[in-house]
Amino acid sequence: MTLFAGLAAFSITPADASGHVDTAALARLLERICAAGAESIGLLGSTGGYAFLSRRERQRAVEAAIECVDGRIPVIVGVGALRTDEAQALARDARKAGASGLLLAPMSYTPLTDEEVLQHISAVAEAGQLPLCIYNNPSTTRFTFTDDLIVRLARLPNIAAVKMPLPAQGDVAGELARMRSRIPEGFSIGYSGDWGAADALLAGCDAWYSVVAGLMPAEAVALTRAARAGDVAEARRLDRAFQPLWNLFKEFGSFRVMYAMADLLGLVGVDPPRPILPLGKTDMARVKDALTRIAL
Amino acid sequence: MTLFAGLAAFSITPADASGHVDTAALARLLERICAAGAESIGLLGSTGGYAFLSRRERQRAVEAAIECVDGRIPVIVGVGALRTDEAQALARDARKAGASGLLLAPMSYTPLTDEEVLQHISAVAEAGQLPLCIYNNPSTTRFTFTDDLIVRLARLPNIAAVKMPLPAQGDVAGELARMRSRIPEGFSIGYSGDWGAADALLAGCDAWYSVVAGLMPAEAVALTRAARAGDVAEARRLDRAFQPLWNLFKEFGSFRVMYAMADLLGLVGVDPPRPILPLGKTDMARVKDALTRIAL
Numbered sequence: 037m038t039l040f041a042g043l044a045a046f047s048i049t050p051a052d053a054s055g056h057v058d059t060a061a062l063a064r065l066l067e068r069i070c071a072a073g074a075e076s077i078g079l080l081g082s083t084g085g086y087a088f089l090s091r092r093e094r095q096r097a098v099e100a101a102i103e104c105v106d107g108r109i110p111v112i113v114g115v116g117a118l119r120t121d122e123a124q125a126l127a128r129d130a131r132k133a134g135a136s137g138l139l140l141a142p143m144s145y146t147p148l149t150d151e152e153v154l155q156h157i158s159a160v161a162e163a164g165q166l167p168l169c170i171y172n173n174p175s176t177t178r179f180t181f182t183d184d185l186i187v188r189l190a191r192l193p194n195i196a197a198v199k200m201p202l203p204a205q206g207d208v209a210g211e212l213a214r215m216r217s218r219i220p221e222g223f224s225i226g227y228s229g230d231w232g233a234a235d236a237l238l239a240g241c242d243a244w245y246s247v248v249a250g251l252m253p254a255e256a257v258a259l260t261r262a263a264r265a266g267d268v269a270e271a272r273r274l275d276r277a278f279q280p281l282w283n284l285f286k287e288f289g290s291f292r293v294m295y296a297m298a299d300l301l302g303l304v305g306v307d308p309p310r311p312i313l314p315l316g317k318t319d320m321a322r323v324k325d326a327l328t329r330i331a332l
Numbered sequence: 333m334t335l336f337a338g339l340a341a342f343s344i345t346p347a348d349a350s351g352h353v354d355t356a357a358l359a360r361l362l363e364r365i366c367a368a369g370a371e372s373i374g375l376l377g378s379t380g381g382y383a384f385l386s387r388r389e390r391q392r393a394v395e396a397a398i399e400c401v402d403g404r405i406p407v408i409v410g411v412g413a414l415r416t417d418e419a420q421a422l423a424r425d426a427r428k429a430g431a432s433g434l435l436l437a438p439m440s441y442t443p444l445t446d447e448e449v450l451q452h453i454s455a456v457a458e459a460g461q462l463p464l465c466i467y468n469n470p471s472t473t474r475f476t477f478t479d480d481l482i483v484r485l486a487r488l489p490n491i492a493a494v495k496m497p498l499p500a501q502g503d504v505a506g507e508l509a510r511m512r513s514r515i516p517e518g519f520s521i522g523y524s525g526d527w528g529a530a531d532a533l534l535a536g537c538d539a540w541y542s543v544v545a546g547l548m549p550a551e552a553v554a555l556t557r558a559a560r561a562g563d564v565a566e567a568r569r570l571d572r573a574f575q576p577l578w579n580l581f582k583e584f585g586s587f588r589v590m591y592a593m594a595d596l597l598g599l600v601g602v603d604p605p606r607p608i609l610p611l612g613k614t615d616m617a618r619v620k621d622a623l624t625r626i627a628l
Contacts, residue, residue, distance in 0.1 A: 053417070054417060055415060055417070082441070082442065085442075087414055087441035087442075088414055088415050088441070118383055118384055119351060119384050119605055119606065119607075120606035120607045121349070121350060121351070121606065142607070143441065144607075145378070145383035145384070145439065145472050146378065146383075146472060146585060146587050146608055147471065147472070147585065148607055148608075149609070151609060152607045152608060152609050153607070155606075155607065155609065156606070156607035159606075175443065176441050176442060176443070178474050289442060289443065291442050309415055310415065310416035310417065310451075310452070310455075311415075311416045311438070311440075311444060311448045311449070311451065311452035312442055312444075312448060313445070313447060313448050313451065
């Protein structure tokens, strides 16, 4: 298992007000991720605003990413959709375009049952014919995975990993031990929630699905390497530097803050997709201040 | 205010496995609603599976509905979408096709702020140029409206009504009094949650946004008329007959049960959109049993 291991850097997907992806700007962001030495790119995740983009624009983004990355690191593509057939089509699109893996959240409008999520994910995994990471993200999907459901999914073909939210009680080591005792060998368990990444990596998780790495890949690579090498002091030091930014992620949602960061870092000046509003001036100043604390 | 008053009957939108709407089957369902004497049709609400249909199929459904209903009663069309520009386009489509009103839920992937919902709804209301009902449905959107936000929205052009979920404490009369003291005269407050409809109507709400009325319009009209006439005994009697069905709505979600009902009533035999699964045989038998209790 190397695909879902180490640092997966999730990029925003720059687009204009009507949802047309700026592929040149996207390529610039991905180039920085490759150069920094991240293990993989997470394209069209929640940070990539997949839910706000049409199938055609998502395909354009994947094609541009594959061309830019040119085989240097794997590209993992989010293929979530409200309809199963649509998610299957997106999975086939991603594979044809050259994606290495898929990421699938059980997006929902009508709240889904466990059996519906099981059938949805297995149908997409079968259509995609690529290693798939279950995207367990209750804050956007409002679906809560039980251990039992993850264990059932982990035994199915092509389902290779799970991206977990930070446990409510904070005990990543306990959760890892509990889940690893039940899942097949080689099944990857990684975490999102950047503010808990240092803890999760130090506890021995397989991957950090990182939002901040989409725009600050060098700093996220440094934190990942320190933690995976067991250098607790250095990992904690780097994590502390991120702390003001983590607080803003929690306060505004990382999606909004990332657009502000892209602008402040001079990388790309686009707004998030409406109805999501850009941060106001006062809040932008706070983001700017947080960024100055993270110089490597 | 007559548009958002009385019984609004929400239809399912029969479609094949790839989301192509069966307009003939839809027209058959709407014909029954008109014949039964409902005050309006709710098209492409949550029950109508709007979130699972493409813009083109939603347009086909609206056009078929307008042609079938032929001005007999108003058609209120759900125009929710994750992107503001998409919801605006749907609102313009609905108006051009001849809809009388719009229904808009703040669908979300990234959880929305109050300000984002305010701007989203006002932008769609402006684009649609039709009376719009705010669709307050936390169970599907996971967005919770405050009184303050509803009051702010109620003062904006074209925003004419709100469709409320049943209050957690069950006190509809108290909620109506509290909200009516703050909203403009003529602004309509209606309720969804069929199991609380008798109470809500008896408490003097303006409208019942009814799921069951989409398939059993005559029975829902009878309940509405009894309650609005203040005939408590008759309203309670009709409500009691529905009780086993209400319990199934709560257990399985009304969306799944309505597809079972459409089949059992011999009206249309289609499955809900995947990932939503049809009810199994044992559960279908329970729905069948519940239906036998509701003979007028």
